[in-house]
Every structure is written in C-alpha cells, then in structure tokens.
Amino acid sequence: MVQIDDKLISLDLFEKHFICDLPKCLGACCVEGESGAPLEEEETTILEKILPIVKPMLSEKAQAEIDKNGAWEVDGDGDMVTPIINGRECVYALFDEKGICKCAIEQAYNEGKVEFRKPVSCHLYPIRVSKYKDFEAINYHQWHICEAARLLGEKEQVPVFRFLKDAITRKYGEPFYNEMEEAAKLLEENPPDSL
Numbered sequence: 083m084v085q086i087d088d089k090l091i092s093l094d095l096f097e098k099h100f101i102c103d104l105p106k107c108l109g110a111c112c113v114e115g116e117s118g119a120p121l122e123e124e125e126t127t128i129l130e131k132i133l134p135i136v137k138p139m140l141s142e143k144a145q146a147e148i149d150k151n152g153a154w155e156v157d158g159d160g161d162m163v164t165p166i167i168n169g170r171e172c173v174y175a176l177f178d179e180k181g182i183c184k185c186a187i188e189q190a191y192n193e194g195k196v197e198f199r200k201p202v203s204c205h206l207y208p209i210r211v212s213k214y215k216d217f218e219a220i221n222y223h224q225w226h227i228c229e230a231a232r233l234l235g236e237k238e239q240v241p242v243f244r245f246l247k248d249a250i251t252r253k254y255g256e257p258f259y260n261e262m263e264e265a266a267k268l269l270e271e272n273p274p275d276s277l
Contacts, residue, residue, distance in 0.1 A: 084096070084262075084265045084269075086258060086261045086262065086265070087258070088216065088217045088218065089217065089218045089219075089220055089254070089258075090217055090218070090219050090220065091220045091243075091262070091265075092219075092220065092221045092222055093269070093274060094221070094222035094224075094242065095209065095220065095221075095222050095241065095242045095243040095262075096241055096242075096243060096262075096265065096266050096269050097241070097269075098222055098224075098232070098235075098241065098242050099232065099235030099236045099238070099239060099240055099241055099242065100208060100222075100228070100231050100232060100234075100235035100240065100241075100242045100245050100246075101231055101234040101235040101238055101240050101245050102228075102231050102234075102245075103230040103231050103233075103234045104182050105180070105182070106230035107227055107228065107230050107231065108180075108181055108182050108183060109175070109182050109183030109184060110183070110227040110228075111207055111208075111225070111227060111228070112171060112172050112174075112175045112183045112184075112185065112204075113170055113171040113172075113175065113183055114170075114225075114227055115166075116169070117157040117158070117159070117161070117163050117166065118154075118155070118157065118163035118164035118165055118166045118172055118173075119163060119164045119172060119201045119203050119204045120161055120162070120163055120201070120203040121154055121161075121162040121163055121164065121201055121203070122162075122201075122202060122203075123162065125154075125162075125198075125201050125202070126153070126154045126162055128198045129153040129154050129164075129187075130152075130153045130154075132187070132190070132196045132198055133148070133153045135190055135195050135196055136174065136186050136187055136190050136196070139176065139186045139189065139190065140173060140174065140176070140186055141176075143167050143168075144167060144173040144174070144175070147165050147166075147167050147173050148165060148173055151165045152165070153165075164201065171183065172185075174186045174187050174200075176189060185200050185204065187199070187200045187201075188200045199252075202249070202252060202253050205246075205248070205249040205252060205253075206246060206249045206250070206253060207223070208222055208223045208224070208225070208228060208231075208242065209221070209222060209223070209242070209246060209249070209250075210222075210223040211253075222242050241266065243259075243262050243266070244266075247259060250262065
C-alpha cells in the first residue's frame with residue numbers, strides 16, 4: 083500500500099497496466115454488473131438537474147426506467163447508484179452503430195450541453211474507492227470483461243494510475259496525482275519485493 087494523506091492506495095495501481103480498448107470490450111462495464119454506477123451525494127442532485135437535457139437522448143426502455151425509479155436510486159446495499167435496465171445496462175448507456183456502449187451524460191458534456199462529465203466512479207473505473215471513517219481505500223478492480231484493456235495496457239506499459247490521470251486529478255486534485263507520480267518513482271527505485 084501507498085499512503086497519501088488519508089488515502090490508502092493499492093500497489094496494483096502502480097504495478098498493473100490498463101488502457102480501455104472499447105472496440106474489443108464494447109463498453110461492457112456500462113452493461114455488466116449487479117448494480118448501477120456508484121454516485122456521490124452531490125451527483126444525485128446534478129443528475130436530477132441535467133435529466134431534462136440527457137433524457138431525450140436515451141432509449142425508450144431507459145426513459146421508462148427513469149420514469150419509474152428516477153434519475154438515481156438506492157441499491158440493495160444501500161448505495162446511491164444510477165438505475166439499470168432489467169438488471170443489465172445503465173439507463174444512461176447509448177449504443178453506437180458498432181454496438182459500442184457509451185455514456186449519454188458524457189456525450190452531452192462533449193457537445194457542450196451540460197457541465198457534468200459523468201459520475202466520478204465511472205470516470206475512475208477500474209479504480210474503486212471505499213470510504214471508511216478515517217480513510218479511503220483506493221483499489222484496482224480486476225474484472226474479466228477488461229481483459230483487452232489489461233493486454234493493451236501491458237503492451238503499451240501504461241500503469242493503471244497513469245491511464246486514469248484525468249479522473250484521479252478530477253477526484254483528488256493535481257497535487258495528489260503528482261504525489262502518486264512521486265510514489266511510482268520511489269517504487270521503481272525500491273520495488274516492494276526487493277525489501
């Protein structure tokens with residue numbers, strides 16, 4: 083583990099490699115899973131605010147799910163999440179002509195229609211953050227659907243944390259990310275298994 087402030091960071095973020103390979107995985111992380119994307123409390127308000135802009139972009143099924151459950155919901159674990167359709171894709175999922183799943187919220191953001199890019203948990207994926215009373219645990223979530231991303235990351239030698247520089251900076255700030263870079267240098271000079 084690496085500790086920066088009150089954050090405990092798994093060594094996997096420095097040692098494992100990752101680059102999303104959408105043409106191969108087709109955005110499966112927006113489709114697979116037992117629950118929607120985890121949300122920060124302030125994000126629930128943002129989703130409600132931007133819903134009138136994003137909702138017309140969504141499928142009829144997604145719109146019906148939102149009409150039934152709202153812009154967000156509480157899952158079986160008591161977490162605030164995006165709703166999902168029939169236990170599958172996120173209601174904010176869009177599929178392009180190649181069958182690649184993308185985010186309607188991010189599309190609206192890229193088109194300048196909203197200022198919110200997408201839930202930070204989506205932006206950070208495959209990082210998962212667990213919050214505890216005195217600290218946050220930042221871990222790499224390894225899932226079979228991301229095998230192509232692991233292979234591409236390995237080929238290009240891009241560590242998980244570097245692939246997610248923008249997302250980490252968005253969540254924790256640039257000084258935090260810079261400290262991760264410093265930690266990476268120290269780990270290269272003194273690998274944990276050499277101690």
